[in-house]
Amino acid sequence: MTTGAQTPYPVRPRRSRLRTFLPLGVAAWLVLEIWLLTMVAGASNGLVVLLILVAGLLLGSVVVKRAGRRAFKSLTETVQQQQSGVPPTPGPNSEGNGLMMLGGLLLVIPGLVSDALGLILLVPPVQKAVSRYAERTFERKLREAARGSLGDAFQQARMHRPDGKVVQGEVIRDEPGSTPGDTPQGPRPPLAR
Numbered sequence: 001m002t003t004g005a006q007t008p009y010p011v012r013p014r015r016s017r018l019r020t021f022l023p024l025g026v027a028a029w030l031v032l033e034i035w036l037l038t039m040v041a042g043a044s045n046g047l048v049v050l051l052i053l054v055a056g057l058l059l060g061s062v063v064v065k066r067a068g069r070r071a072f073k074s075l076t077e078t079v080q081q082q083q084s085g086v087p088p089t090p091g092p093n094s095e096g097n098g099l100m101m102l103g104g105l106l107l108v109i110p111g112l113v114s115d116a117l118g119l120i121l122l123v124p125p126v127q128k129a130v131s132r133y134a135e136r137t138f139e140r141k142l143r144e145a146a147r148g149s150l151g152d153a154f155q156q157a158r159m160h161r162p163d164g165k166v167v168q169g170e171v172i173r174d175e176p177g178s179t180p181g182d183t184p185q186g187p188r189p190p191l192a193r
Helices: 017-043 046-083 097-108 112-121 124-145 150-159
Strands: none
Touching (some): 046 097, 046 112, 112 124
16 A cells, blocks of 8 residues: 555656767768768769779778787787786787777778778777777766765665656664674574565
């Protein structure tokens, strides 16, 4: 039996800006890619567009394969160093594999804008600048989130119910035998009935 008044409609959590604008951004990007491809096809012919798309696909797959091999080689070297007891040292080509794979994936995606972004990500100074920016952003977000402990975050997530109501509470067990001079009196009761 409940004593409070029931809400007629469940309270929905508010949508984030990313969930609101991401579909619009993807749709605008697709329209831009199609428009650019039709403009190139109108300026030259359809064969040129097909050759551009196939070249992007081939170049992107080569880049992804190369970055994957470099990452796998770096991983096997690190595992071998750890198994031999030597502290792992980063190799000269171990950085930038993630951005290189991202650039290759952007090249594989059909379109001129994605190809241009993929080619830009393959330039080493751009990779270093993007990785530094991403690292600073990630550290800043971590500092903002580190105000409480990880256990506090999980506790806060457990306390919020799906209907929006917050149930605050704490469980305190006063069991015999928990203090040093206290001895348990018989078997413990079962956890679930």
